[in-house]
Each structure stands twice: as structure tokens, then as C-alpha cells.
Amino acid sequence: MFANQLGCKVAAIKAVADVESSGDAFFSNGKPKILYEAHIFSRLTNHKYDSSHPAVSSRTWNRSLYTGGSQEYARLEIAMALEATEALKSASWGHFQIMGFNYSESGFTSVEAFVKAMFSSERKQLDAFVSSVKNKGLEKYLITLDWASFAKGYNGSQYKQNKYDVKLQKAFEKYDKK
Numbered sequence: 001m002f003a004n005q006l007g008c009k010v011a012a013i014k015a016v017a018d019v020e021s022s023g024d025a026f027f028s029n030g031k032p033k034i035l036y037e038a039h040i041f042s043r044l045t046n047h048k049y050d051s052s053h054p055a056v057s058s059r060t061w062n063r064s065l066y067t068g069g070s071q072e073y074a075r076l077e078i079a080m081a082l083e084a085t086e087a088l089k090s091a092s093w094g095h096f097q098i099m100g101f102n103y104s105e106s107g108f109t110s111v112e113a114f115v116k117a118m119f120s121s122e123r124k125q126l127d128a129f130v131s132s133v134k135n136k137g138l139e140k141y142l143i144t145l146d147w148a149s150f151a152k153g154y155n156g157s158q159y160k161q162n163k164y165d166v167k168l169q170k171a172f173e174k175y176d177k178k
Contacts, residue, residue: 005130008142011175016129016142016154017095018171019164025095025122027070032118032125034091036075038065040101041090045083053082061158085111093118094125098132107131145172 003010021033038058042050049057056079079087088111089100098106103114106128117124133139141150147168151159
């Protein structure tokens with residue numbers, strides 16, 4: 001059904017989920033998978049917490065700040081105590097790791113409504129993914145399996161640093177039953 005909405009193979013959607021969240025939408029504690037991004041929070045708050053809260057607000061991307069897994073919620077909660085809305089926008093959410101700041105193109109009127117949907121079900125996460133892909137005009141890359149273009153549109157121009165396109169191609173091959 002969702003692949004039909006995007007006009008792509010089911011394996012393409014599974015590939016994105018696999019690369020983004022290792023195929024799981026939720027942590028074992030029942031909360032949606034997240035990754036809190038300190039550099040996004042810093043940008044959204046005009047860098048005003050960089051000095052006072054360097055673990056949750058960093059002018060540049062810094063892999064060493066990640067605590068991993070459900071421990072990312074501790075960082076998110078610290079940032080939420082500073083500026084809740086901007087903190088929610090600074091995490092990627094669920095099965096497809098959609099950034100909170102993409103709430104509108106994912107079909108929601110607020111980041112809070114988006115986050116509530118991410119908590120509610122995998123189905124809502126999939127709906128948000130389809131909406132986001134369509135609103136960004138990325139479905140053509142899922143259809144043609146142009147992983148580099150999809151990766152750039154979905155994860156930004158730095159996608160090559162983590163070989164995101166290569167990972168998507170390998171995941172697709174794993175799921176594609178020709």
C-alpha cells in the first residue's frame with residue numbers, strides 16, 4: 001500500500017527503514033527510536049546554549065556527543081528543559097529517523113503533534129515518511145533507485161561521509177526479491 005503511494009518497490013522503503021533505524025521503530029522500552037542532534041539545537045537556538053550546555057548544544061556536528069540508544073532521551077530531556085519545541089525539532093524520530101524540524105512536510109501542524117504520532121504507532125511513522133518523501137519530491141529517486149540523490153535529499157549534502165547511499169543500495173539488495 002505505502003509502496004504504491006510512492007510508486008516504488010517495497011524493498012526501497014524497507015531499505016530506508018533498515019539504514020535509518022536498523023529496522024526497528026521503537027526501543028525496547030517502548031519509546032520511538034531517536035537520535036538527538038546537538039548541532040541542530042545549537043542552530044535553532046542561535047547558539048545561546050553552546051557554552052552552558054555543550055553536551056546538548058554544539059556549533060558543529062560532533063559524533064562523540066551521541067550517547068546512543070534510549071540514552072539519547074536523557075540528552076533530549078536536558079535540551080527540552082531549555083527550549084522544548086526546539087529540542088523536539090532537533091531529534092530524528094522513529095523507523096525512518098525523520099528530523100523533528102520536518103514536521104510540517106511530514107503532514108503535521110506542530111512538532112508536538114508529530115512527536116505524539118511517532119510515539120503512537122509504526123503506522124503513523126510510515127505515514128509521516130510517505131508524506132515527507134512526497135513533499136520533498138524524493139519518490140522519483142526511490143522509484144529509479146537513485147540512492148545518491150535520495151540520500152542527498154533525505155539526509156543532506158554530507159551523506160557521503162557516512163556512505164549513506166552505499167548502505168541504502170546494500171539494504172535494498174537484501175530486501176529486493178526480483
